[in-house]
Amino acid sequence: MSFTVCAINTQSLFALIDGNNFFVSCERVFNPSLNNKPVIVLSSNDGCAIARSNEAKALGIAMGAPLHTFSHLIKPHDIKTLSCNFELYGDLSNRMMHILQNFTPDVDIYSIDEAFLDISRLHVSGYSLFSQSIYDTVLKHIGIPITIGIATTKTLAKIANRTAKKQQKTHVMMRTQDEITHALQSTDLSSVWGIGRALTPKLKKLGIYTAYDLSIKDPMWARKVMGLSGERLVRELQGISCYENKEEVDKKSIQVTRSFGVRLQEFNDIAEAISAHATRLGEQLRRQKLVTPTLSVFCRTSLYSGSTPYNGIGIIAFDTPTNDTATLIKGALHALRQAFQSGHLYQSAGIHALDLIAEGTFKQKSLFSLPKKTSETTGQTKKLNQAIDMINQRHGKNTLFWASSGINPRYHVRQSHRSPRYTTRWDEIPVVR
DNA sequence: TCTGGGGTCCTAGGACCC
């Protein structure tokens, strides 16, 4: 068996652009008093640290550290803790990506704060000036400092980016073999893109401790030990590009998951949360012009409570793939009845839509679904959803909501320190006095 | 008291087919 795993193109060149401490930087754009101070952005429910300023990293606060493990440092070091504000981060991210698209149309948005620019075919006279120009433009228009790593493969660009951060530079280009070897030798195995918690100990046992150690292995050896992705990874470290920029593709799955502000025991309380999640899901599906044929629903207890965790799962398949909120809620609540078991203290619940397909794609109806005249087939449902989406967009989320999500729900997340959504809400826009 | 949320890709194994 043999097949190609990479497009061998020695001319490849990628720039990885990465927003520095992105969520913290977003907060600082509108609140300069946070500059030069240790700042932490917390996960939903103010649970743990999901972004840290350099000052906070210097205090030894780890990524993902629960708030209670560093709460004793907050007062003495005047750490500013903020609840996460994804509406703000998402909007600034979109603006940043638009700016990057002015430099080249070939932008692969990898995450909320990262993008790969394929600059192979770009005529650039000097990469240092080019990088500086990107940095200056993003800083000027968005206010976010970024770091740029340039190399012949995405994996090497990641390492170049990391090297730049370590050296406190705005950009690093790795092109000569000497530069690459030196960077690989000073990169710990666990910091390599694609090497995670499970592979690190496995490879260390085999005598591989740095990115360099891995880069001198035979790709076929890596294939045996780590599978296809291992083979690609070794080739990428050797400068052979295996991950080209992707066209923007439709999402394959969407999930909406939240942990509750308090533990919940009653079916009805959890049903309200699931109903709200289904509403969010419907909004996302419609915005992306997708429909889902199935839904899975889960409700689970805490992993840290001491007793054996319970994770209930329920699944529902729809006769016809849908993005109608009412149908999604009805289906999700049906699935929740399979998942829910009384007697537990639930900590979170979520829904997951898999195998998404584009709206309007022909799909065989169930043999048993009768051709009946419903509000969905007559288009009334679509109009209703459009009207609700429009009102909520204009006047704020949940201006109109489904009663099944609860008038005064108990599942609400805690967000004690959320900043205003400066760029997406009229009533939260910054005011100059 | 207090431990996030949302994704993708790959693989192994089972079911099924001829």
Added chain:
DNA sequence: TCTGGGGTCCTAGGACCC
């Protein structure tokens, strides 16, 4: 005596990412 072999498709679970 001797009990195939090759293929596809689907799914669950694992591993990774930010």
